[in-house]
Amino acid sequence: MKKTFRQSMAWLHTWTGLLLGWVLFAIMVTGTATYFRHEITRWMQPEMPTHAPDRATVNAGLTRLQEIASKAGRWGVELPDARSGAASIWWQEGLGRQGFKREVLPALDQAGPTPQVRDTRGGEFFYRFHFQLQLPHPWGRYLAGAAAMFMFMALISGIVTHRQFFKDFFAFRPGKNNPRTALDLHNVTAVLALPFYLLISYSALVIFMHMYLPWAEKVLPEEKEAGSRPKAAQMAGDKASSEQSASGVPDLAMILRLYDKAQSQWTTGAGPGVRRLEISSRNSPEATVAFSRFDEGGVGMQRAAKLEFNGITGEAVEQKAERKGIVTAIHSVIYGLHLARFAGTGLRWGFFFMGMMGSVLVATGLVLWTLKRRNRHLSAGRVPFGHWLVERLNIATITGLFIAIGTLFWANRLLPLSLAGRGDWEVDCFLYAWGFALLHACVRPVGKAWREQLILVAFLFSGLPLLDAFTVGTYLRSSVRAGQWAHEAFDVAVLVLGLVAWTAAVRLAGRKVKQSGKSPTRPTASQAQDEPASEVA
Amino acid sequence: MNRHLKLLERRLEFDQIMNGVLLTLIFPSLACLAVAMPVHHRRVFGREIAPAGRTVWRLLGAGGLLAALGLVLTSRQWTVDLVAWTVMLAVAGLVLTFLLTYVPRVLPAVGLMALSLAPALAWWG
Secondary structure: OOOOHHHHHHHHHHHHHHHOHHHHHHHHHHHHHHOOHHHHHHHHOOOOOOOOOOHHHHHHHHHHHHHHOOOOOEEEEEOOOOOOOOOEEEEEOOOOHHHEEEEEOOOOOOOOOOOOOOOOOOHHHHHHHHHHOOOOHHHHHHHHHHHHHHHHHHHHHHHHHOHHHHOOOOOOOOOOOOHHHHHHHHHHHHHHOHHHHHHHHHHHHHHOHHHHOOHHHHHOHHHHHHHOOOHHHHHHHHHHHOOOOHHHOOOHHHHHHHHHHHHHHHHOOOOOOEEEEEEEOOOOOOOEEEEEEOOOOOOOOOOOOEEEEEOOOOOEEOOOOOOOOHHHHHHHHHHHHHHOOOOOHHHHHHHHHHHHHHHHHHHHHHHHHHHHHHHHHHHHOOOOHHHHHHHHHHHHHHHHHHHHHHHHHHHHHHOOOOOOOHHHHHHHHHHHHHHHHHHHHHHOOHHHHHHHHHHHHHHHHHHHHHHHHHHHHHHHHHHHHOOOOHHHHHHHHHHHHHHHHHHHHHHHHHHHHHHHHOOOOOOOHHHHHHOOHHHOO | OOHHHHHHHHHHHHHHHHHHHHHHHHHHHHHHHHHOOHHHHHHHHOOOOOHHHHHHHHHHHHHHHHHHHHHHHOOOOHHHHHHHHHHHHHHHHHHHHHHHHHOHHHHHHHHHHHHHHHHHHHHHO
16 A cells, blocks of 8 residues: 555545545535524515514514414514514414415515515525535435535545645745646645634534444434424324314414513523414424524534414413533534524624635645646546546536526526516526536546636626616615625625636636747746645645 | 624624634734744745744744633633634635745734734734
C-alpha cells in the first residue's frame, strides 16, 4: 500500500473527496441557500401578505377557521416571526394526512379580494433537496449521510495532507493557468472555516443518527414507546365523539382570553410571546387549547415552551416537566448548531458566506483532481475515460447546478399562475435544466463547456433582478415602502452571484488564450516542482 | 407595532451590534497575526520583519482574539456569541486574505479603522 501515513492520508483525501464530491457540492449549495429559506420563499411568493404576531391576527385566524372549518377536530393558528412574514391557519378533519389542510391568512388591512398566492415550493425546495436530493424516501437521506461521512473523512485526511497550509496561512496567489491558484483557494477556504465544516458534517450525521444506526432502538424498545404519543387513538376519539356533543366547542371569546393570558405571562419577562396555538379534540368534552412560544434564543434546539388549557372551562392544565439528560442536551446543541435557527441577520449572512466558502472548497477540490492529472494525460496523448467522466461531471455539477437553480427562479416568475401543479412544474424545470447542462457538458470541449455554462449562469442570475422588477414590480415597491429588505437583498445577492460568474467566464477566456500559445504536450515540470511533494496525490 | 415586536427587534439589534464589535475586533487581530508572518509583512510594509517584531505582532494578534473571546464569554447570550466569534473569524479571515492579495498596502489603514469602530459600536449599543 502507501508508504507513509501522510501518503495514505493523501490517497484517502483524494478519493473520498472525489467519489461523492458532486453530491456534496449540491448538498452544500442548497444547504447554504437554506439559511435564507424563509426569505427565498417570500421572494418566490411576493403576493404573500404580512401579519404582526398579535391578537388581531389570532382573531382573524380563528374567525376564518370558524367560517371554513367549523366541524374540524383540530385547529391551529401559526403566527409569523420577523422572517416568515405571513400567518397561516391549519385544520384537520378526520384521520390521517388527507384531512390536514393549511392556508395562508389573507391580509388584514386590505379590502376586496386578496390576490392568489402562487403555488411554489419556495425555500422549502432547497431545504428538502439539501438532505433528500429529490430521491425516493430513504435513499436520499442515506446518500446525504454517506456524503456527510465522506466529507468528514476528507476533512480529517485533508488536515494531514495539506499541513502545508499553516505555513501559507492567508496566502492566495492569483495566477492564470496555474493549479497553484486553485490549490490556494482550496486551502484558504478550508482552513478559515474548518470548525464550521467539521461541525456541519458531524452534526449532519448526528441529526439522522436514528436512521443511520437504527439498532439502538431495537435494543432499547421501551425508550421508543415512552417517546411516542398515542396520536391516532386521540384523534379516533375526536371522530367518535364529534356527533354526540356539539355543545362542547370552545368559543372564540374564551380562546382569545386564554391567548391574552399566555401572551402576558410570557412577555412580562421581556421574552418572546405566543408563536402558535392549537385546539385539539374540539368537538369533545376533552377539548384543549394549547399555546407554544417563539424560540427563546440560545444555540440548542429546544422544545418550545407550552401552556395548555381546558377547552371548555378555560382552566390551566398542569404540564409534566420533562427530564432532560446530558445526552439529550448535547444532541440538541449539535442539532441546533446545524440548523442555525438562533442566528440573527448578521450571523446568518456569516453562515451563508461560510456555506459559500464550503461550496468553493468542494468545487476547487473537484477541479484540482482534473488539473493535476490533465497535463499527464495530455503528454501521454490520450485521455482515459475516467478522466473524461470526471471533467464532464465537474462541469455539469458546478455550473450545471447553478443553471438549474437559476432556471427554477425564472420558472417561478414566468410560469402562468393558473397552471395546475405549478410547484411541481418549477421543480421539473430545475431538473430538466440540470439534465441539459449534463448533456451540454458531454458534447462540448471542456474549456468551451465551462465558459458557455458560466455565461449562462451569469445571464440567468444577473437577469433575475430585472425579471423580478418587470413581473412583480408592484410587490417590489410595496416591500420597499414597508421597509422589508429581504426581497431586495435577494435581488442584490443573485446579481452579485451573476457578476462572479461573468468574472469567472472572462478570466477563463483569458486563460484559454495563454494556454493555446503553449504546446499542450509539453510536460510542466516547473509546476510540479512548485508544489510540495505531498500535494501531488 | 406592539410591544412584543419591539422587544424582538431590540434583541435582533443587540445581535447586530455584538456581531459588529466582534468583526471589528477580530479583523485587526487576524491582521496582526498575518503581518507577524515574514511573507505577508514584506508585502504590507515593504521591508523584512525583525525577530522581536514577530513576537510583538503575535502577542497583539492573540491578545485581540482573546479580548474578543472574553467579551463573548461575559455576554448574556454567550452560546450564540461564541458561535458568532468563530463565524466572524472565518469572515474576517477571508476578507483579510483578499486584501493581502490585491491591496496589501492599505491593510494597516483598514485594520486601524476597524479597530476604532469597535468601541464606537460598543458604546452605541
